[in-house]
Amino acid sequence: MNRIKFFIAIIIFFVIAISLLMGYGYYLNLPVQSQNNNHILVIVNSGDSAFKVSQKLYENNLIRSPLLFRILTKINNSASLLKQGGYLLSPAMSTYEIYKIILKGENAIVKVTIPEGWTSTRIAELLDKKRLIDSERFLSLITNKKFIKSLGLSSDSLEGYLFPDTYFFSYGQSGEEIITKIIDNFFKKVGTLISHEDIMSKDFYEKLILASIVEREYRLPEEAPLIASVFFNRLERRIPLESCATIDYVLTEERGEKNKLELTYDDLKVESPFNTYKYYGLPPAPISNPGLIAIKAVLYPPKTDFLYFVLKDPAKGKHYFSKTFEEHVRAKFLYLKPYKN
Numbered sequence: 001m002n003r004i005k006f007f008i009a010i011i012i013f014f015v016i017a018i019s020l021l022m023g024y025g026y027y028l029n030l031p032v033q034s035q036n037n038n039h040i041l042v043i044v045n046s047g048d049s050a051f052k053v054s055q056k057l058y059e060n061n062l063i064r065s066p067l068l069f070r071i072l073t074k075i076n077n078s079a080s081l082l083k084q085g086g087y088l089l090s091p092a093m094s095t096y097e098i099y100k101i102i103l104k105g106e107n108a109i110v111k112v113t114i115p116e117g118w119t120s121t122r123i124a125e126l127l128d129k130k131r132l133i134d135s136e137r138f139l140s141l142i143t144n145k146k147f148i149k150s151l152g153l154s155s156d157s158l159e160g161y162l163f164p165d166t167y168f169f170s171y172g173q174s175g176e177e178i179i180t181k182i183i184d185n186f187f188k189k190v191g192t193l194i195s196h197e198d199i200m201s202k203d204f205y206e207k208l209i210l211a212s213i214v215e216r217e218y219r220l221p222e223e224a225p226l227i228a229s230v231f232f233n234r235l236e237r238r239i240p241l242e243s244c245a246t247i248d249y250v251l252t253e254e255r256g257e258k259n260k261l262e263l264t265y266d267d268l269k270v271e272s273p274f275n276t277y278k279y280y281g282l283p284p285a286p287i288s289n290p291g292l293i294a295i296k297a298v299l300y301p302p303k304t305d306f307l308y309f310v311l312k313d314p315a316k317g318k319h320y321f322s323k324t325f326e327e328h329v330r331a332k333f334l335y336l337k338p339y340k341n
Helices: 002-029 052-061 066-075 094-102 119-128 135-141 146-151 176-191 201-215 222-235 243-252 291-301 326-333
Strands: 040-044 085-089 111-112 166-170 308-313 318-322
Touching: 040 052, 052 066, 066 094, 066 166, 085 094, 085 291, 111 318, 119 135, 135 176, 166 176, 176 291, 201 222, 201 243, 222 291, 222 308, 222 318, 318 326
Parallel strands: none
Antiparallel strands: 040 085, 111 166, 308 318
16 A cells, blocks of 8 residues: 555656646746847857857847757757758747747848949948958958859959849858859849850950949949940040049048049049059959949940040939040030039
């Protein structure tokens, strides 16, 4: 009889213990804040252990117990199956919900729009702000000869090839993957205009440099081909391009100065191989990342006799095109504020 009572006591003890454990486990699985709709970005890197992931979640106040998270990975034998990526997680999610999201790899997708004419520096700042890649890391990669070669290119930098468009990236992507996606898009889009072989030619790279200047000069799409024709005509006649966009590039990118609304005569004398007022021909590399309009304009420029253009209507971005210097001087007198001394 005593033995029966002992076994009953043991059973009751285990039932109570298991109930308490289950109750405690249920409590630990509960959301940290059931009414919180805010989301916190947690990045799981390649090779992160279940322990490291659980600590990240706990330190961000997303789970009540890192141990419970690790127990879930042990029970399901899934510690090595947690997917790298960026996850927008809420304190209103249970530990099990968070575990399932990371196990399935439901990455947070980030929309990034790169405008036409942006430099690699501005793109780097944008991607850094979006927490996709550190700006210094990005700028280091786009000048890495080995990485550039792996993309099938032979330039010293990817400036000019960072095609302006809207992209969707995930936080789990590496810097190399992000840049590769942008370059692949460049080949795809420009490939609608010319062949892959032509894209790889030295002649195209020179046109890409010119397109980067045209991109920064035009505002009305219909004027991009006319501006391109002006530059081609000047190159043919061995006249300096005299593009204000290249001066702006020197001041902002090389010297780190703020963008100016008006240039001075001293600005036009700044020493740099990118100064097309001071040196004849194309600058040594692109000054921006042009879109299809500018690229198409330099690939298929119209035949004109224009050698000059001046901004006629700042509000609309409309230019006046001239064939002679005398006509250009008159146009500048009519439409352009003189440079300050």
